[in-house]
Every structure is written in structure tokens, then in C-alpha cells.
Amino acid sequence: MGRFDGATVLITGAAGGLGRGAAKGFAAEGARLVLSDLDETALMSFAGTLDAETATLAGNIADEALSEALVALAVERFGRLDVAVNNAGIVQSFVRLPQVPSDEARRVLEVDLLGVFYAMKHQIPRMEQQFKATARGGAIVNIASAAGLSGAPKLSVYAAAKHGVVGLTRSAAVEYASKGLRINAICPAHTRTAMVDSFVRVSRAPEAEALAELTRGVPMKRAAEVDEITTAILFAADPANSFMTGHALAVDGGIGAI
Numbered sequence: 001m002g003r004f005d006g007a008t009v010l011i012t013g014a015a016g017g018l019g020r021g022a023a024k025g026f027a028a029e030g031a032r033l034v035l036s037d038l039d040e041t042a043l044m045s046f047a048g049t050l051d052a053e054t055a056t057l058a059g060n061i062a063d064e065a066l067s068e069a070l071v072a073l074a075v076e077r078f079g080r081l082d083v084a085v086n087n088a089g090i091v092q093s094f095v096r097l098p099q100v101p102s103d104e105a106r107r108v109l110e111v112d113l114l115g116v117f118y119a120m121k122h123q124i125p126r127m128e129q130q131f132k133a134t135a136r137g138g139a140i141v142n143i144a145s146a147a148g149l150s151g152a153p154k155l156s157v158y159a160a161a162k163h164g165v166v167g168l169t170r171s172a173a174v175e176y177a178s179k180g181l182r183i184n185a186i187c188p189a190h191t192r193t194a195m196v197d198s199f200v201r202v203s204r205a206p207e208a209e210a211l212a213e214l215t216r217g218v219p220m221k222r223a224a225e226v227d228e229i230t231t232a233i234l235f236a237a238d239p240a241n242s243f244m245t246g247h248a249l250a251v252d253g254g255i256g257a258i
Contacts, residue, residue: 002030003238008078010034010070012061012119013088015042017193018143021226022085022233027052029234034074034081036066036088053078061088061115062107067122074126081126082136083237086119087143089161097156105157112161113168116142120172120183128179137180139237142169144185146252162187166248173246182245184236189252190214191224219254 009026013019015037023033023046032053037043040058047054055077059066074081089112092100120140127138147155148162166185173183215223232251235241250256 002028003234003240004083005030006032007082008032008034008074008080009083009085009237010036010074010081010123011085011087012036012070012115013038013143015039015046018188018191018226018229018233019085019087020046021230022087023050025230025234026083026237031083032078034070034077036061036070038088060111061119062110064118064121067115067118070119071122071126080130080136081123082138084119084123084138084140085143085233085237086116086140088115089143092155092158094154096154100157108157109161109164112158113164116165116168120168124172124176124181127181128176131180135180137182139239140169140172140181140183141233141236142183142185143233144169144187144248146187146189146250146255148185149187149248149250149256169248170246177245182242184245185248186229186232186236187248187250187252188224188229188232189218189255191226191229193226215253217255217258218252219258222253224251224253 004026009031011019011023014023014035023035027050034055035047036057038060043056043058047056055073057070057073071081090108092104092108123140131137142165144165145162147159148166152159169183169185215221229251232249
């Protein structure tokens with residue numbers, strides 16, 4: 001039996017990068033999956049590759065109605081919601097604060113911060129209700145960033161959003177610690193995903209030079225691999241870690257130790 005055998009796991013931003021890795025990891029551990037992504041074609045194509053029961057719903061996480069619908073879908077298809085991985089996010093242009101267009105800043109905050117707020121707003125009541133009925137609550141894993149734990153030059157708005165995700169995580173964890181919910185955040189450093197590839201593109205520098213710039217402050221001198229972050233996500237969600245809540249787990253190649 002897998003660690004999540006029969007559990008219902010909701011993952012946003014599931015068609016690429018960390019969400020894709022998480023979906024594969026939970027599927028391998030026996031979970032049933034509710035998957036969402038902005039790209040409906042990519043979402044459906046990916047879901048079809050998984051050896052797991054799946055339900056899918058495409059949409060923009062900045063639209064609160066999507067979060068409400070995803071929880072309803074989990075309950076309708078599988079009867080409950082055990083784990084939520086709030087992963088969907090976007091990145092800003094790699095520029096100093098005054099050069100960030102205001103509409104871009106607003107969009108980053110709407111997706112990266114408010115998107116997590118909307119998700120938790122609808123996930124928490126369902127998990128609390130389950131705890132009252134069955135003494136089995138749930139686990140929420142929010143994907144923040146190493147940029148959510150310290151300053152991040154040329155990523156000011158993104159860092160602000162991810163600091164906000166850490167704040168939401170810690171605050172909600174305290175509010176619901178005695179109500180059957182564990183709420184934690186994963187704070188990865190740069191990971192080899194499409195999002196990091198977009199950093200490289202907007203930098204307008206050769207790939208090797210841009211990656212060197214991104215990882216210059218990482219003691220391990222490299223970007224993380226998706227599988228390394230997947231391991232941390234499953235660790236945080238694992239019911240065996242029943243006394244772990246309110247934690248912002250840095251998976252950052254040593255950045256936080258400097």
C-alpha cells in the first residue's frame with residue numbers, strides 16, 4: 001500500500017513543473033487526484049498518462065469560483081478532500097521594482113497570493129467538516145518559494161506574494177491546528193521548470209549565463225530538480241508527520257543557511 005492509498009488529493013497548476021511532479025508522486029502512492037490547470041489541453045493530456053483515478057477542471061486560480069468548484073468536484077467524485085497542494089503560480093519580469101508594470105504586479109499578486117487565499121478559503125471548511133464527522137481532517141501544502149523567506153532582487157512583487165503565502169500558511173495553521181488540519185508551505189529555490197525557463201528568457205542573456213545568475217547565491221551551485229521538490233511536498237502531506245504544521249520548509253540548496 002502507498003502512503004496515500006485511497007486519499008483524495010487536489011493539485012492546482014498540475015499540468016507542468018512542480019504540479020506535474022506532485023501529481024506523479026501522489027499517483028505512485030495510491031492517491032485519487034483532482035487536477036486543475038489554466039491550460040485545459042495540457043491538463044487533459046497529462047491526466048491521461050497517470051495510473052490513477054482522476055478528475056480534472058481547467059481554469060484560472062485567480063478566479064475564486066474555480067477553487068469552490070474544485071472542492072465540490074473532489075467531494076462529488078471521491079466523497080472527500082484529504083490533501084490540497086496549492087501550486088499554481090506565475091512569475092514577474094526579472095527587473096527592479098520601478099520597472100515592473102503595474103498591471104503585471106497586480107496579476108502576480110492575484111494569482112500567486114490571492115489564488116492561494118481563495119483555495120484555502122474553500123478547502124479549509126470542507127476539511128474541518130470531515131474532521132468533525134470522521135476525526136480525519138486533512139493537509140494543505142502551499143507552494144511558496146525561497147523568495148518568500150528573504151529578499152529577492154529583481155523579483156520584488158513575486159517575493160511579496162510568496163511572503164504572503166508563508167503568512168497565510170502560518171496564520172491558518174495556528175487557527176486550525178486543533179481542528180484536524182495541518183497546513184505547511186514548501187519554499188523551493190530555483191527549480192528546473194518552465195517557470196525558471198521563463199526567467200531565463202526574460203533575462204535576455206545566454207542560458208548558461210542566466211542560470212548562473214539565478215543560482216549564484218545557492219551554496220549547491222545548481223537549480224533543484226522537480227523530483228527533489230516532489231519529495232518535500234509528499235513529506236509535508238504525509239499523515240505520518242502528524243505533529244508538523246505551520247512550517248515553511250526551505251528546499252533551497254542551502255540559501256537559508258547563509
